[in-house]
Amino acid sequence: MSKRTLRKSMDYIKKDYVRTRTMPGSWYLSNYKFKFNITHFKPFLDKLKEKKLVGLQCSSCNRVFFPPRLVCGKCMVKPDRWVDLRETGRVASFTITYLKDPETGDVLERPIVLVQQDGSDTTFTAELSPDVDYKDTYIGMPVKIHWAEDLKGGLMEILYYDLVEDDSKDLELRKD
Amino acid sequence: MGRQVCIASAGFSEHASKRSDVSMPELVSEAIEDCLNKAPSVDINDIDAFVNGNMPAFEGANMPELWMTDWMGARNKPLLRITTGGTTGGSVTIGGYYTVAAGLPGIDTVLAIAFEQQSQGDTSTGLASVAYGEISVLNSLGITYEQLTQLLSAGAAIGVASYQATNYMRRSKITEEDLARVVVQNRHNAAKTWWAHLKMPDLTIEDVLNTPYISYPLRYGMVCPASDGACALLFTTEEKAKELCDIPVYVNGVASVANETGVLGYNGSGAGQLDTSEQLGAMKSAELAFNQAKISFPRKEIDYAEVYSPFPNQELMWVERLGLFEENSATEMYKNGVTAPKGELPINCSGGVNSTNAIGASAMERPAEAALQIMGKASNQVPKTVHNAIGHGWGGIINLITMIVMGDEPARKAK
Numbered sequence: 001m002s003k004r005t006l007r008k009s010m011d012y013i014k015k016d017y018v019r020t021r022t023m024p025g026s027w028y029l030s031n032y033k034f035k036f037n038i039t040h041f042k043p044f045l046d047k048l049k050e051k052k053l054v055g056l057q058c059s060s061c062n063r064v065f066f067p068p069r070l071v072c073g074k075c076m077v078k079p080d081r082w083v084d085l086r087e088t089g090r091v092a093s094f095t096i097t098y099l100k101d102p103e104t105g106d107v108l109e110r111p112i113v114l115v116q117q118d119g120s121d122t123t124f125t126a127e128l129s130p131d132v133d134y135k136d137t138y139i140g141m142p143v144k145i146h147w148a149e150d151l152k153g154g155l156m157e158i159l160y161y162d163l164v165e166d167d168s169k170d171l172e173l174r175k176d
Numbered sequence: 177m178g179r180q181v182c183i184a185s186a187g188f189s190e191h192a193s194k195r196s197d198v199s200m201p202e203l204v205s206e207a208i209e210d211c212l213n214k215a216p217s218v219d220i221n222d223i224d225a226f227v228n229g230n231m232p233a234f235e236g237a238n239m240p241e242l243w244m245t246d247w248m249g250a251r252n253k254p255l256l257r258i259t260t261g262g263t264t265g266g267s268v269t270i271g272g273y274y275t276v277a278a279g280l281p282g283i284d285t286v287l288a289i290a291f292e293q294q295s296q297g298d299t300s301t302g303l304a305s306v307a308y309g310e311i312s313v314l315n316s317l318g319i320t321y322e323q324l325t326q327l328l329s330a331g332a333a334i335g336v337a338s339y340q341a342t343n344y345m346r347r348s349k350i351t352e353e354d355l356a357r358v359v360v361q362n363r364h365n366a367a368k369t370w371w372a373h374l375k376m377p378d379l380t381i382e383d384v385l386n387t388p389y390i391s392y393p394l395r396y397g398m399v400c401p402a403s404d405g406a407c408a409l410l411f412t413t414e415e416k417a418k419e420l421c422d423i424p425v426y427v428n429g430v431a432s433v434a435n436e437t438g439v440l441g442y443n444g445s446g447a448g449q450l451d452t453s454e455q456l457g458a459m460k461s462a463e464l465a466f467n468q469a470k471i472s473f474p475r476k477e478i479d480y481a482e483v484y485s486p487f488p489n490q491e492l493m494w495v496e497r498l499g500l501f502e503e504n505s506a507t508e509m510y511k512n513g514v515t516a517p518k519g520e521l522p523i524n525c526s527g528g529v530n531s532t533n534a535i536g537a538s539a540m541e542r543p544a545e546a547a548l549q550i551m552g553k554a555s556n557q558v559p560k561t562v563h564n565a566i567g568h569g570w571g572g573i574i575n576l577i578t579m580i581v582m583g584d585e586p587a588r589k590a591k
Contacts, residue, residue: 010387010397013367013375015190017197027236029305036313036443045317067317069445073436092450095338096392114339114439114447122446125439139346154318155444 040068043082048157051147055120057081066120067155088164089117091141096134111137115161127160136163178277180586182417183425184218184285184410186544187211188371191405191532194295200240201247204228204291207406208248211287214553215410215420220249223410224282227271228289229258230536234302235293248289261306262333262484262571263432265290265407265540266578269567270430272411273580284413291406292536299402299535303333313444333486334399336439336452336574338391341489344453345393348504350492352393356384357510358488359398359530365517366527368556373403373532393489398530400486405534407541414586425547428564429468429581433461437573449575453489458497458570458577465579466499470587471564474499480522480549480558480565482542486529494568495523498579517558525549525556543567543580550584 040056044067047054056068060075064083072079094113101108111134114123128137129146143161151157187210189195189203198206212218226248228241241248241257256275260267272288314324344350363379366372387397410420417424435457436448462474471477481500485491492506500521501509509515515523524530526545529538546565548554562584569578 010374010376010379010383012363012373013377015192017192017195019196020199022196025236032309034309034312036316038313038316038443041317041444063448065441066446067441067444069441070443073448093339093343093452095335095342096389098389098391116450120446121450122441122448123439123450124441124446139342152318155314156318156323 037070040070044068045153048155049151049153051151051157053085053087053117053145054082055085055117057083063121064119065122066117067124069122083119085117085119087145089115089143089145089161091137091139091143092116092123093139094128094137096137109134113137113143113161115143126158129160129162132163179279180414181273181276181411181427182414183427183543183547183582184412184417184420185211185215186410186547187214187408188541188544189291189406190371191373191403191534193373193401193403195293195404196295200235200237200291200293200296201244203293203404204244204289204406205247207291207408208287208289211408211410217420218285218410223249223253223285223287225254225256225275225286226250226289227256227258227268227275227286228291229260229264229268229271230291231261231264231302231306232259233297233305234299234535235297237296248287254283259536260571260576262535263539263569263576263578264536264571265538265542266484266567266569266571266580267432267539269409269540269543269580270432270578272409273427273430276411276413284416286411288409288411288540289406290537290540292534293404294402294534295404310442311440311444317444334391334394337487337490338394339439340452340493340574341393341487343451344489344493347451347453348492348507350507352385352395353381354492354507354510355393355398355488356381358491359384361510361516362488362491362524362528362530365525365556366531369526370555371405371532372527373401373405374527375531394487398488400530400533403532403534405532405537407537407544409540409544409547421551423551423584425550425582425584426586427580428470428583428587429465430579431461431464431468432576432578433457433464434572434576435460437575440573447573452574453493455493455497455574455577457575458494459499461577461579462498465566465581468587469564469581469583471581475501478521478564478566479560479562480525480546482524482526482528482546482565482567484529484539484542484569485524486533488530490570491524491528491530494570498566498568517556522558525554525558539569539571539578542569543582546580547582550582
């Protein structure tokens with residue numbers, strides 16, 4: 001989060017303005033009841049409890065959505081075919097967040113990744129294993145799911161992604 | 177086919193991080209005053225209809241157009257509000273264009289206004305309130321709000337932009353120095369523009385690279401500010417525009433295209449854009465707008481471009497995706513000075529969104545500045561004659577693109 005990290009202010013040409021009257025105010029934001037259709041999520045979540053991954057395939061363009069989507073934007077068709085997916089994937093994009101530890105005050109560098117699960121055509125945000133050095137993250141990095149120990153149901157059963165150790169030559173090529 | 181629409185004038189308010197001297201309506205009327213001053217023969221009473229917009233919920237004041245009517249001079253006149261998030265300004269511009277092009281009886285001159293006073297409210301809360309309806313489905317699937325803000329780098333626009341930056345940097349093999357170079361050019365240009373916010377005439381690449389990271393690969397020095405400001409554009413018909421100003425700017429093509437979202441999908445699903453720097457939506461919207469304007473080779477025919485780039489990687493990306501440069505060649509162009517005000521294809525001579533970002537107004541300031549460059553009235557005027565120019569905007573989860581193509585003469589009629 002930007003406010004917590006160290007900042008050095010940059011100089012620019014400023015102009016001073018006279019102050020007009022300012023009234024502080026605050027809003028109590030009410031409780032909202034957002035409506036969603038997540039019927040298509042049920043088989044997905046059920047399988048997730050068994051540590052199995054399924055994606056929803058559009059029968060028109062054959063794209064596989066993981067997690068499932070209700071409507072394929074390309075074809076305007078309801079995807080209705082469930083396909084099994086492997087636990088492995090690749091890093092489609094990543095960024096590094098700089099969070100300050102509230103207790104020690106150290107800035108933690110944590111890579112946050114967009115993972116494309118093998119066999120699917122979509123990406124999803126996830127965290128990388130704490131063992132991975134943030135400097136080693138790269139696009140195309142092979143990763144594998146690390147399951148949570150106590151299964152509560154829901155997307156957080158995918159705790160984070162582990163790095164897959166692979167010595168094959170083609171990986172080095174992809175790394176540039 | 178509707179009527180030919182022209183831009184007769186464009187105006188700005190002064191931009192700063194805290195315009196503590198004015199209230200929101202005063203800020204808006206400042207831009208309108210500047211707009212009308214540039215076209216002296218127009219009076220506020222000559223304006224037939226109004227289109228306006230700002231980002232909802234950012235100032236904690238909803239429906240500002242209703243209590244701002246008197247300040248805009250819109251009393252007893254048709255009034256329309258359009259708001260589409262980051263592209264609000266672009267959509268308001270297109271709304272103003274449509275209102276004139278429709279040819280309704282008695283509606284010839286339309287004032288389009290976009291504004292934002294971010295110092296009044298909390299931008300992060302505003303963004304959260306815009307997105308929360310959609311992302312709250314993730315909460316019901318077990319991801320807490322805290323985890324989600326972490327995943328999206330505190331939830332602000334930089335959260336999605338940094339993924340895009342990593343993608344683009346890999347695709348075009350550029351370094352952070354190349355990103356900093358874009359920032360330096362923009363901030364130098366801003367120093368020559370009277371209404372810009374971050375005026376840094378002495379900024380160097382090293383200065384930018386010495387600032388800490390906000391979210392890799394974007395540093396604090398590379399990121400756009402949060403500004404207060406407003407922008408106004410005067411649309412009118414071809415005949416009237418010739419009376420009102422010396423060089424009327426013809427609006428030859430407009431497009432607004434949404435692609436699938438990047439980073440976050442609808443209803444908690446996977447996101448369809450595997451590579452967020454690919455931007456098929458931008459290509460499509462450029463194609464539509466250029467086709468309308470009968471521009472077949474934008475690289476040669478466009479003389480000036482204003483692209484919506486809060487982050488430097490986006491500026492490099494958009495100029496490529498909109499067809500102004502070949503893929504992966506934008507960095508070279510910035511190195512060689514092609515995009516500088518004295519270069520062949522000047523880009524963002526106002527400093528761009530990178531130097532001034534009043535969110536709701538930003539996407540309108542792009543076509544407004546491009547129109548002023550064609551008229552020859554811009555404050556950082558390029559030395560060469562500008563015949564065709566573009567104004568671009570993006571918003572949403574990097575998926576909605578607006579494009580406005582302008583020229584000093586109407587689009588060539590098909591044979």
